[in-house]
Amino acid sequence: MILKLDFASEVPIYQQIRNQIVLGVADGQLKPGERLPTIRALADEAGVNTMTVNKAYALLKSEGIIVADRRSGARVRERESVPGVSGSSTDQGKKAELKGRTVQELKLVIAEAKLTGMGKSDFLDLCAELFEDKKSLQEG
Amino acid sequence: MILKLDFASEVPIYQQIRNQIVLGVADGQLKPGERLPTIRALADEAGVNTMTVNKAYALLKSEGIIVADRRSGARVRERESVPGVSGSSTDQGKKAELKGRTVQELKLVIAEAKLTGMGKSDFLDLCAELFEDKKSLQEG
Amino acid sequence: MILKLDFASEVPIYQQIRNQIVLGVADGQLKPGERLPTIRALADEAGVNTMTVNKAYALLKSEGIIVADRRSGARVRERESVPGVSGSSTDQGKKAELKGRTVQELKLVIAEAKLTGMGKSDFLDLCAELFEDKKSLQEG
């Protein structure tokens, strides 16, 4: 898990860290149950303050993407896909919340794509490609 | 052009204004060449300061989405889609820049969609629906 | 970094600040990586509002001349001149845009020089002198 941070970006550092972990989990580089680096380790590696990493982890926890294991640090949350065993109601709420925000973001992205002159089929092709291609998610 | 602003959001107000205008242009509610409200009118209507609207308009201008004609206020930029007549090189640059940012945003949205448990076909269906359905872009 | 502002000029103050920083960077008085004064410090020193300096810095950022590191304020942008490692595509776009504007300005300056009765060799001599002489750029 190597973080590429852009300190000149207007996106806050903690948000960048959060985003990269989201990308890592989504493309399978970080697997469910896998341990994340400790806050201090990640802070040292990335050259940022521990408070910043702490904030990113707190955000990921509040989104239900990682869980804090008291004994062994933070772990990527296991996806409970066993039929009949659903997560807690608050877990469901978190997931629904993330989904709602994601749809809003998607609407804006689609609007921007239209303004760049992209057609529907172009856009769908791009989505399909990005959805499949695990590597490309983290590039750029 | 009715704006829905969330003053409690961490998204800056000028950014929210910009986003809503982008959505409006993309879904055809604001047509190319159409006049936007004056800065003062929009500020009054939205209950914000003129400088905030000014900043939103400046952002949209820098992105090549609107133009401010000295004589008659701001207008939605005409897309010059005449074959063989391409825009200026700086226009192309702006469009390319927006496109690049859009792709980055899309990667993140796709990652988040995956984390909500959405499959590829679900996601593509959602995209297709949002791309077509002109009304839904501004809802929510 | 001492700014000389002309409050009676029709050139906006934020533009004057921008111009002086451009001159300072070009003649080596401000070196790549060097910290610029904080917005507040510069505003105090120059006797203008912080938002005016803010606007000047935002302009310089958009032109790719300075970068604002979240942790330590604004710095003169490092020119990445390492062979084989070119800047990002948006950086190239910004540079190309500035270059285009510069050429347009140069055409006008040359026209004005002709109207003052200056000959070609006189003009080229003046250019050569100004290009070399690091100190003279900021005088006057």
Place this chain on the structure above:
Amino acid sequence: MILKLDFASEVPIYQQIRNQIVLGVADGQLKPGERLPTIRALADEAGVNTMTVNKAYALLKSEGIIVADRRSGARVRERESVPGVSGSSTDQGKKAELKGRTVQELKLVIAEAKLTGMGKSDFLDLCAELFEDKKSLQEG
């Protein structure tokens, strides 16, 4: 004399008109003593208000570039290059004033050229080319 105006530009219209006439005079398209179009004719042709053209002409007069002939409208000013017959002291003052401003502009242009990575010889070559090539001054 065909004017190309960009109403979306941040350069005021009257300034654009003034600049294009300066370029026209400098590259010989408008010859000394030649009549300029009447204010009304130019305003109609360019699709702008007569006040705007009036302001451009007033600016050119104040710079000593054109003269107002009471009987036959505005004319390009004759360059008095006859030895021993110099213009009035105010004319000399105007020319010196224009020259001073031109040098200031040139300093800024050179600074910007440096920031685009242009070297001294590149810049001098560009200057030489633009100084000679009469056509290129008005292009773009």
Place this chain on the structure above:
DNA sequence: GTGGTCTAGACCACC
């Protein structure tokens, strides 16, 4: 009447 600029002073997010 339009957008653009500026001020004085405030609050906030980030690190």
Place this chain on the structure above:
DNA sequence: GTGGTCTAGACCACG
């Protein structure tokens, strides 16, 4: 401590 955002109100250049 830094830059970023916002307000309320003012003035100006432009067309």
